[in-house]
Amino acid sequence: MTTIKEMGRFCPTDHSGNIINDASLLNINPEFSKVIEETIEHYKTHLKDDLHSIYIRGSIPRGLGIEGVSDLDTIALTNKTPQDMDLGWVEKSEHYLNKKYKCVGGVEFSFYSIDEVLENNDFSIIPFMIKTHSVCVYGEDVRVHLPEYKADTTLGNEHLVNLKRQIDQAKEDLDGNDDKQDIVDCCRWIMKIIVRAGLALVIDKESKYTRDLYPAYTLFAKHYPEKEPEMKQALHYAVNPVENPDEVLAFLEGMGSWMKKEAEKWLDVHNTKKEWNL
Structure with a gap:
């Protein structure tokens, strides 16, 4: 069982409130x-x-990789x-990579066209992730061509507008499922979504953002102390997912x-039209 550590940080911002990308090649630990x-x-x-460029996002390029x-x-x-x-x-x-390298929990490939990333005028999570949480490891770095992002309701909406659909999808995937690895993957996925959505609920009050789970949990708990135990449980499930679908389903029925x-x-306050991208 992995111990929940008080690690992670909120995104740094500049004097205008724009999120500063703190990912760097220099932050990547040699074991990766x-x-x-x-x-x-x-x-x-x-x-x-067909390849334009490659980026690494998340904890590893921010020096927080475990x-x-x-x-x-x-x-x-x-x-x-x-x-x-052809993919x-x-x-x-x-x-092959997951079997060969045990230094990472897993390797994930993903693909987006350069035109899709550069020509999208509405908020989109992939340009946001490239701009604020990623480092270029191959090809031409497009981050200079992407807009600035703030920790505001536009970003909060990304985590909340699809939350109902995501929780309902998780419940559907877990119901009657006996594939232990699939259950574990679903548990980890939906619990990360719930913890980050907890931060999104208070982003308009705090103007802070993080993808890191522990600080997201603490900020939610500051405003919803009565729900702190449930959110801490979600954090625990995200770090230590379980194989019992009924246990996860019970949590999703409640919290x-x-x-x-x-x-x-x-959404009734900040996105009355329930638009996917603000």
Whole structure:
């Protein structure tokens, strides 16, 4: 069982309130170097001229990677739309890398066209992640061409407008499921969503943002002390997911239902039209 550590931090901001990207190649611990290098080679070998650039996002490029726990999350920008490319190799490559490198919890490939990222005028999570939480490890870095982002209701909406659908999807996926690994993956996924949604509920009051789970939990607990035990349980499930679907479903019926109601209240104030992207 992984111990919940009081680690992570809120995103730094400049004098205008814009989020500062604190990811850097210099922050990457040496134990992750080989898996990063080989992941880049898999992208280059299979995508060839369709590959524009590669980014690493999340805890590892921010110096917060935990050996054997943190995932290597990657984003590839491509010169074609992913739908027009042969990506049949991805599952095999992920399986190979996950088996070879135990220094990471898992390797994730993802693909987005360069045009999709640069030409989107509404808020979109991938340009946001590239701009504020990622470091370029191959190709031309497009971050200078992306807009600035603040810790505001536009960002909060990203975590709340789809929350009901995500919780309902998790419940559907867990109901009658006997695939232990699938249950664990679903548990980790939905609990991370719930913890980050907890921060989003108070983002208009605090003007702070983080993808890190512990500080997100603490900020939520500051405003909702009566729900602190339930959110701490969500944090525990995110770090130590369980194989029992009934246990997760019971939590989603309780705390999950409460979160859906609170998200609706927030949207009634900040996004009355329930638009996906503000």
